Amino acid sequence: MLCGTTADQRRRGMENKKTEVIVALSYGYIPDRQALPVMSVEGLEKAVYYLRQYEKLVVILTSAGFDYCEPEYEARKAVLRKLDVPDGKIFKARPSISTIDEAAAVKEVIMKEKLDVSAIGIIADKSHMRRCQFIFSKVFPDIRVWPIRTSKQLDHDNPLLPLKYRPVWRVANFAMLMLLKIFGIERFRNLAHPHPGAK
Numbered sequence: 001m002l003c004g005t006t007a008d009q010r011r012r013g014m015e016n017k018k019t020e021v022i023v024a025l026s027y028g029y030i031p032d033r034q035a036l037p038v039m040s041v042e043g044l045e046k047a048v049y050y051l052r053q054y055e056k057l058v059v060i061l062t063s064a065g066f067d068y069c070e071p072e073y074e075a076r077k078a079v080l081r082k083l084d085v086p087d088g089k090i091f092k093a094r095p096s097i098s099t100i101d102e103a104a105a106v107k108e109v110i111m112k113e114k115l116d117v118s119a120i121g122i123i124a125d126k127s128h129m130r131r132c133q134f135i136f137s138k139v140f141p142d143i144r145v146w147p148i149r150t151s152k153q154l155d156h157d158n159p160l161l162p163l164k165y166r167p168v169w170r171v172a173n174f175a176m177l178m179l180l181k182i183f184g185i186e187r188f189r190n191l192a193h194p195h196p197g198a199k
Contacts, residue, residue: 018118022047022059022148023106025124025132029072036075043123044076046148048083050121060091060109062102069095099131103139119144 024047027040047059061076063069073092080090091113093105110117120143124132129147136145 018056019115020054020057020119020121021106021110021115021117022050022057022121022123023136024059024061024076025102025122025128026061026063026069026072027125028064029068029075031068031071034071034075036072036079039125040072040076041079044079045083046123048080048085050148051085051089058089058091058115059085060093060106062093062105063095064097099128099135100139102132103136106136107139117143119146121146121148123148 024043027037027043029036029040051057051059059080061073063072077090077092081087091109093102093109096102096105106120109115117140120136120140122129122132122136122145124147133145133147
């Protein structure tokens with residue numbers, strides 16, 4: 001009985017060393033108002049909800065490759081600080097130009113910080129979630145990728161996109177997901193298993 005308890009404690013200790021990562025995807029930035037969209041703030045609040053429950057969780061903030069990426073990051077970090085998230089739990093991914101690049105940027109952070117990751121939770125709007133989950137699952141084949149359920153506000157389309165373009169955006173999202181499933185597998189393998197000489 002004592003040996004069994006010791007083994008259980010050892011197993012739990014090994015599990016506790018692993019980190020779970022929440023990836024909060026970019027929702028853009030409104031330069032005219034110098035503010036984040038409501039969805040971005042709600043996504044961060046959702047991340048904090050989980051951070052407060054699990055000690056080993058950290059959050060990685062991604063951003064699009066636009067001029068506002070730095071102000072957006074600082075604004076999002078300020079929101080997290082106001083919610084009492086320590087800087088040591090906040091990581092910044094480099095700006096990315098696509099969801100594939102976004103996943104690669106997150107992987108770079110994980111490798112640089114030497115995080116032993118057991119699971120990745122993704123915060124994204126409903127139209128983006130399926131593609132994100134598919135891509136991240138391919139880039140991280142040995143890590144559980146799970147969508148974080150969001151509020152109704154987060155499930156709406158991107159508010160920065162004009163209304164007349166939103167149906168086109170949905171069709172483009174679906175088409176991109178299908179193309180990735182058909183043609184993107186080799187690209188995913190390269191991201192998940194980089195060449196030994198790559199840095």
